[in-house]
Structure formats: C-alpha cells, structure tokens
Amino acid sequence: MKDYSLCILGLGNEILKDDAVGILLVRELEKELEVPEGFKIDFLEASLAGFNLLDILVGYDGVFIIDSIVTGKEAPGTVMELDLDSLKSTLRLTSVHDINLATALKLGEDLGMKMPSFIKIYVLEVLEIFEFGEELSEPVKEAFPLAVVRLKAAIEGLFSGGLVDARVSFD
Amino acid sequence: MTHTVKTKDGLKRVSIDPITRLEGHGKIEIFLNEEGNVANAYFQVPELRGFEKFCEDRPVEELPRITPRICGVCPGAHHMASAKAVDGVFGVSPTPAAKKLRELYYVNHMIHSHIAHFYALAAPDFVVGPDAPKAERNILGVVAKVGVEAGTEVIKHRAYAQKVQEIIGGKATHSVAALPGGMSKALSEEDRVKIEEMMLSQIEFAAFSLKLFKDAVLSNENYVELITGDTYAHNTHYMALVDENNRVNFYEGMIRVVDTKGEELYRFKPEEYLEYIGEHVESWSYLKFPYLKKKGWHGLVDGQDSGIYAVGPLARLNVADGMATPKAQEAYEEMFETLGKPVHGRLANHWARLVEMMYAAELGLELIRDPEITSTEIRQKLTNVPSEGFGVVEAPRGILFHHYQTDERGMAKKVNIIVATTHNNAPICLSIKKAAQGVIKNGEVNDGLLNMVEMAFRAYDPCLGCATHSMPGEMPLEVTIKDTQGRVLDSIRRH
Numbered sequence: 078m079k080d081y082s083l084c085i086l087g088l089g090n091e092i093l094k095d096d097a098v099g100i101l102l103v104r105e106l107e108k109e110l111e112v113p114e115g116f117k118i119d120f121l122e123a124s125l126a127g128f129n130l131l132d133i134l135v136g137y138d139g140v141f142i143i144d145s146i147v148t149g150k151e152a153p154g155t156v157m158e159l160d161l162d163s164l165k166s167t168l169r170l171t172s173v174h175d176i177n178l179a180t181a182l183k184l185g186e187d188l189g190m191k192m193p194s195f196i197k198i199y200v201l202e203v204l205e206i207f208e209f210g211e212e213l214s215e216p217v218k219e220a221f222p223l224a225v226v227r228l229k230a231a232i233e234g235l236f237s238g239g240l241v242d243a244r245v246s247f248d
Numbered sequence: 249m250t251h252t253v254k255t256k257d258g259l260k261r262v263s264i265d266p267i268t269r270l271e272g273h274g275k276i277e278i279f280l281n282e283e284g285n286v287a288n289a290y291f292q293v294p295e296l297r298g299f300e301k302f303c304e305d306r307p308v309e310e311l312p313r314i315t316p317r318i319c320g321v322c323p324g325a326h327h328m329a330s331a332k333a334v335d336g337v338f339g340v341s342p343t344p345a346a347k348k349l350r351e352l353y354y355v356n357h358m359i360h361s362h363i364a365h366f367y368a369l370a371a372p373d374f375v376v377g378p379d380a381p382k383a384e385r386n387i388l389g390v391v392a393k394v395g396v397e398a399g400t401e402v403i404k405h406r407a408y409a410q411k412v413q414e415i416i417g418g419k420a421t422h423s424v425a426a427l428p429g430g431m432s433k434a435l436s437e438e439d440r441v442k443i444e445e446m447m448l449s450q451i452e453f454a455a456f457s458l459k460l461f462k463d464a465v466l467s468n469e470n471y472v473e474l475i476t477g478d479t480y481a482h483n484t485h486y487m488a489l490v491d492e493n494n495r496v497n498f499y500e501g502m503i504r505v506v507d508t509k510g511e512e513l514y515r516f517k518p519e520e521y522l523e524y525i526g527e528h529v530e531s532w533s534y535l536k537f538p539y540l541k542k543k544g545w546h547g548l549v550d551g552q553d554s555g556i557y558a559v560g561p562l563a564r565l566n567v568a569d570g571m572a573t574p575k576a577q578e579a580y581e582e583m584f585e586t587l588g589k590p591v592h593g594r595l596a597n598h599w600a601r602l603v604e605m606m607y608a609a610e611l612g613l614e615l616i617r618d619p620e621i622t623s624t625e626i627r628q629k630l631t632n633v634p635s636e637g638f639g640v641v642e643a644p645r646g647i648l649f650h651h652y653q654t655d656e657r658g659m660a661k662k663v664n665i666i667v668a669t670t671h672n673n674a675p676i677c678l679s680i681k682k683a684a685q686g687v688i689k690n691g692e693v694n695d696g697l698l699n700m701v702e703m704a705f706r707a708y709d710p711c712l713g714c715a716t717h718s719m720p721g722e723m724p725l726e727v728t729i730k731d732t733q734g735r736v737l738d739s740i741r742r743h
Contacts, residue, residue: 090317091317092302092314092317124317124422127364127368128364128368128403128406131403132407132410180386180387180388183388184387184388184391184399184403187388187391187392187396187399188391188396188399188400188403189396189400190403207297208297208298209297209298209299209301209302210298210302
C-alpha cells in the first residue's frame with residue numbers, strides 16, 4: 078500500500094520576532110518526530126499563504142499547519158487547535174492580496190486537483206509581531222519547549238488511527 | 249468572542265471571532281461636517297518598527313536576501329531593487345547576461361503578481377459582477393463563470409511564473425540569486441528550453457485575459473461607467489520608470505513624472521529622488537505622504553497645483569508613451585483609445601495590469617531567446633570601496649526605492665526604502681474620501697459604504713505589510729464615522 082503522504086507546514090516570518098514561531102516549531106518537530114511506518118512526511122516552511130498554499134499542499138493526503146496568532150486572550154505560548162472557520166484571525170492563513178486557505182482548498186477541488194483530505198491547524202499565541210528582530214519574546218521563548226512537546230504529542234496521537242477519519246469539508 | 253472547548257488530545261479548540269484580532273487593521277476614519285456630509289476621510293495602518301535598525305551594521309550584500317522578507321507578497325521586487333542598490337554601493341554594473349537573467353526573473357515576478365491580483369481581486373468585481381451576491385464575488389465565482397478549463401489555466405500560468413523565478417532565483421519566494429555585480433547561477437540550456445515554452449504559453453494566456461476583460465467590461469455600460477466615471481477618478485500626477493524612448497520599463501531607466509494632463513513634468517535619475525520627492529507627515533498616520541517637492545504639499549487635494557502623485561500599473565501606462573513589445577503596444581493603444589489619456593479612473597488599474605502582463609510575457613520570450621541568456625559570464629569583480637547606492641524598480645504595485653549608505657567596509661549604515669503603497673498613500677486617502685462622499689449624504693449612511701470603499705482601495709491593492717514593514721494578514725477593515733466633535737456616530741467592520 079502506498080504511504081500516507083503528510084506535510085507539516087510552518088508559517089511565519091523569521092525576522093519578525095514571535096512571527097517566526099511557526100517555522101521554528103516545525104524545525105524542532107522535524108528533529109523530534111519519529112515517522113511511523115506507512116507515513117511519508119515533508120517538513121516545510123512558508124512565509125505567505127494564498128495561492129502559494131495551493132502550490133504547496135496539492136498532492137498531499139494530509140497536512141498539519143502551524144502558525145502564530147494574537148488573540149490577546151490566551152497566555153503567550155499557548156498552543157491551540159484552530160477550526161477552519163477561524164482562519165481569518167490568523168496572521169497568515171488569509172491574504173488580502175489573493176485568497177485564504179479555505180478558498181485555496183476549495184479552488185483546488187473545483188479544478189480537480191488532489192487536495193489534502195485531512196487538515197489540522199495549530200496556532201501558538203504570540204506577543205511581539207510588530208518589531209523586526211530574530212529573537213522570540215521572553216514569554217514565548219519560555220513556553221517554546223512545552224509547545225514542542227504538546228504538538229508532538231498531538232500529532233503522534235493522530236498517527237494512531239485518527240488521521241484518516243478526520244476528514245474535513247471546505248464548503 | 250473566543251469559544252474554547254477541550255478536545256480529547258488535551259489541546260484547546262478555539263473559534264475566534266475575527267473582531268478580537270484588532271492588530272493589523274486597515275482602519276478608516278470618516279469625519280462628517282455639521283450638515284452630516286463627509287469632511288475628511290483617513291486611511292490608517294498599524295506601524296511595524298525597527299526595519300532600518302535591523303539592517304544597520306550588517307554587510308550590505310546581505311540586504312538582497314533580507315529585504316524580501318519584509319513582505320511575502322512582492323519579495324521579487326525587493327530582491328531586485330536591493331540588488332541594484334548594492335550594485336551601486338560597490339560601484340559596479342552587472343554583466344549583460346546577468347542583467348538579462350535578472351530581467352527575465354523580474355518579468356515573471358510581475359506576471360505572477362498580476363495574475364493573482366487580477367483573478368482573485370479584480371475579476372470577482374468585473375467578470376462575476378459588482379452586483380453579484382458577495383458569496384459569489386471571489387475566485388470560486390470567477391471559475392464558475394469562466395469554466396474549469398480556463399480556471400486551470402489561471403493556476404497553471406501563475407505556477408509557471410513562480411517556476412521561472414525559482415529556476416533563476418534559486419527559491420521562488422525568497423530568492424537568493426542576485427549578487428553585487430551580477431547573479432550567482434547561470435541558466436542551463438535545459439532550463440532555457442523549459443522557460444521558452446512557458447513564456448510562449450504566457451503570451452497566449454495574457455491574450456486570453458485581455459479578451460476576458462474586454463468581453464466582460466466593454467459589453468456592459470455600467471462597468472464602463474464605473475471605470476470612466478467620476479466616482480473613482482482623481483486628477484493626480486503620475487510617476488514611473490521609463491526607458492530612453494519613454495516606454496514602460498520594470499527594471500531600470502529614468503523616473504518620469506507626468507502631470508494631470510499627461511504632460512511631462514520631470515525626468516530624473518533615481519539618485520536624484522530626494523530633490524523631487526518630499527515626505528509629508530500627519531500626526532494621525534504612521535505612514536508618510538510622499539509628494540512632489542517642487543509642487544509642494546497642499547493637503548489631501550488633487551489637481552494640477554497639488555503635489556500628489558500616484559504610482560502603479562495605471563500610472564506606468566499614463567507616464568509612458570508606449571510599450572516596448574508589439575502585442576502589448578496594441579493593447580496599450582486600445583486601452584487609451586477607449587478611455588482617453590491620461591486615465592484618472594483608478595479602476596483602470598485592472599486593465600493596465602493586463603496590458604503589462606502581455607508586455608512581461610513578450611519581453612520574457614525575447615530575453616529567453618537571446619543567445620546571451622545562457623552565458624556563464626554572470627558576475628563582475630568588485631574592486632571599488634563601497635559607499636552609497638540607489639536601486640529603483642517598478643514593483644507590481646508601483647515604483648520602489650531602495651537607498652543604502654555604508655561605511656568603507658560595506659556595513660550598512662543607512663537604509664531608506666519607499667514602497668508603492670507609501671507613494672500611493674495620499675491618492676488612496678483621496679479615493680476613500682470620494683467613495684465615502686458618494687454614499688454618505690446628510691448624515692445618512694448608505695449600506696453600500698463598505699463595498700464602495702473596498703473597491704476604491706482595492707484598485708491600488710495596497711500592501712500594508714510593506715508600507716509599514718509588517719507582514720500582511722487578512723485586512724479586517726474598520727470604518728468609523730465621527731461628527732465634528734469627534735464623537736463616534738457609526739462603526740462598521742468587515743472581516
């Protein structure tokens with residue numbers, strides 16, 4: 078049987094302080110996650126969404142997206158799972174210049190492209206995204222190791238059978 | 249509103265009302281006079297700090313790799329402007345082959361950006377229709393209208409343009425190829441053949457897009473009225489790069505400014521920009537207002553005496569006397585025969601983008617068929633002491649300036665960047681004010697306010713990320729209407 082192809086995609090801007098966190102988390106996960114039998118995993122990074130996501134995601138069976146978010150209501154460093162309806166709140170999964178993730182996925186489907194049938198979006202509450210710099214803010218830096226552990230556990234939990242069942246619809 | 253539930257894996261699942269994320273807002277404030285009509289309208293964006301400081305004391309040759317990261321939307325434009333500024337710092341010109349490679353890369357950057365903008369943002373209004381239900385006014389509605397086959401062509405050609413940038417630039421999004429005095433990688437014959445096929449296909453696709461626009465727009469009087477009517481028109485001056493024959497050039501040339509009547513006002517070298525461009529500051533905005541210094545700043549008013557100028561696709565065509573390639577020249581002539589010249593109606597930017605898409609495709613084919621394009625002579629030696637450089641290109645949204653100064657070791661000491669959205673700040677404010685005036689009468693606010701305002705600034709496709717050096721997210725739009733005392737009368741949000 079063909080391996081289940083999975084993409085773990087980190088979104089962010091590496092030079093905009095906490096905005097880098099999606100990318101940094103994926104780099105850590107690449108080091109720490111053991112790829113189970115029957116899976117093929119690509120660890121990718123991107124700094125923009127829109128049409129670009131269509132290019133990246135086409136062909137995968139499943140995708141984990143890791144991004145940052147500022148809700149102002151959660152402690153910095155808190156890992157959350159985001160449903161597709163909430164995409165507008167994320168830093169990067171929408172784009173004023175072209176299309177958002179849900180539209181990109183639907184467009185791909187409408188055009189007969191093979192789009193992932195499984196999507197999970199995790200976001201990390203961040204603090205400083207309005208100043209250029211290569212360092213995470215202190216609270217996010219402190220919370221980072223725990224965030225890696227929680228994301229790893231969440232993803233590993235899904236490897237054991239949860240992946241194929243959790244189909245989502247983009248309509 | 250934030251709704252939180254626990255899931256079985258122990259993580260919180262959150263649904264967030266978009267209103268809670270206030271950062272990153274495009275904020276519009278409309279002030280009414282005593283009669284309840286629009287007195288002023290301000291467009292505001294959040295400030296991102298510290299980019300110049302971030303660049304300081306870094307080796308200047310790193311800037312072509314750092315500046316594209318300001319923004320994920322037009323990294324190619326920053327890469328090119330920055331590479332040219334660094335050429336200037338080291339007092340060196342790229343070899344002819346390197347210059348051609350850069351231009352080939354850059355026309356593909358333009359194509360990719362124009363396709364995304366036209367099909368995701370303009371076509372929903374013009375191909376699907378401005379009166380269509382909001383749920384259909386998106387790219388899915390466009391595909392439903394033009395068909396799956398044409399929709400597939402859109403995606404394919406956008407991907408082609410990305411691919412060429414990747415082949416030449418090393419990476420499609422954050423390119424690394426341009427170095428002071430040239431490029432890091434020559435083009436192989438194998439890749440040349442691939443790109444030639446793609447450029448041929450782009451020409452056909454540009455012709456298809458032009459026809460689609462003309463069929464949809466020119467056959468409909470209401471659309472023509474939208475473009476040529478007064479609602480979205482402003483008598484501003486225009487600024488763009490031109491070649492020696494005053495034709496559009498994305499990569500290099502002289503900066504030309506034409507006035508509200510289309511007559512040449514100035515023609516100057518990029519390094520002279522400080523003599524011609526002033527920057528006005530308003531206490532209510534982080535974003536500066538560039539203006540023509542010799543005309544002076546007379547407030548947010550248009551007209552021949554105003555110093556306000558606009559940049560972007562329409563500005564480029566208004567400034568130029570023509571296009572350097574045949575099919576684009578035809579399309580250019582047709583546009584101005586239909587609309588007159590200069591065109592002040594901002595929605596004509598959408599048509600101008602398609603004329604430029606054709607030019608970019610034709611120029612790309614010319615470049616890829618140039619025997620020198622696969623030359624391995626792609627880098628000049630650096631022998632001069634570094635000092636100061638200016639890099640100016642036409643970004644998809646308008647002219648882009650990079651100006652660097654270094655110490656004698658080549659460490660960046662001063663970095664100044666003026667992006668298209670900043671050049672267009674005053675025109676955007678004018679457009680929003682006019683759109684608001686059309687829908688607010690004697691204190692009565694028409695329901696169409698947000699749509700009208702949205703169409704007004706969408707034509708510029710403002711890049712808030714770049715303008716404030718931030719990354720662009722969704723731009724939830726908040727419009728606040730205030731009376732003469734500054735009391736909030738109404739507030740409308742678009743998520």
